[in-house]
Amino acid sequence: MSRIFPVAAVLFAGSTLIAFTSPGDAAERAILAPAAAMIEPVVGHLETATFAGGCFWGVEGVFSHVKGVISATSGYAGGEAATADYESVSKGTTGHAESVRVVFDPTEVNYADLLRIYFSVVTDPTLLNRQGPDRGTQYRSALFPASPAQEKVARAYIAQLSTAHIYTRPIVTRVESNRRFFAAEAHHQDFMARNPTYPYIVLNDRPKVAALKRLFPARWKA
Template identity: 75%
Template structure:
């Protein structure tokens, strides 16, 4: 991801235009996936799900606008606690993926709904170890189910999308079980909301949020 130290972020946030390899991919690749044929039973309790889909700024930004989502936290999943820091994860050698932990109310939005949004506008599930301008295993698309029920729904939905040839290329999204989540540094949290004019956000992440609003208006919250 094209980033710099926190002290420089404020200076760059005011830049109006910037060019990134792969800019606009989010808008071009948005595909409204069909609803999942399998859903979880509604328990009435808050649930947690973890998604990896490239830069966590945009993943967090999209899920923050989904009705029924209580919180979305950027972080790392897939590796050890000792390597869960931005500088180390950026090496691509820790096993971590930049991820977002989503706490949601299943009475308003269930896990299957979140998966549909994820595959439609959050990430291009056909890219291997990359998303747009970002490359490396830390930018892979992956699901980290927090329960056997979530795992069943995730595997069934990937199978459903594959059978329907929803995407022109095979789905590369991995399902990784029993992986802990570690929150990222404070300057990464709500980065999109706090830096709406940051060039990376404008070109790579804002189109994802716009696609959410367009494709899933009933799920939108401002």
């Protein structure tokens, strides 16, 4: 079901959001994760990484405010090109997850730094195939590493967090290698920046950006 509704419909969904994001769900709860013990070596001026952690509006919104991030693009990863569109992905049967491709300068912010932000602010890694009010495999918590080095760092960091018992439940975030990214439709790009008062954004995504600014002030950019 599309999130591009008339305001009245979104407000009705908002009452559902409150129920879904009750304390028992532990959804969208910001936790300051420790710095990664393993860091990917810098091999170039720009790198790319893809993250999935619920609705791509909020994931994009967070990463676009990280210092050193050049661009954040909403899209789909995990499935095939033929089904890389919002209507198909929304059915939850394509293998795709709503994802965000992040282009960053590793001399300013490395992949391990982005992982720390992702696990602290972007996603609740203990929720299986859901985030906040959204349900389905298309909203899974997943990492799509762009290189073997990124995959090694991602798996090591998940193991580090699991050993440290940062969360009260097991981490279910998946690492999915060799998956293509497909950019989403134009109206999904920069959605949060263009619609800051949209009810879904206010309830679910602006708190994530506020948590980024609060927990990572040195990483914040306006």
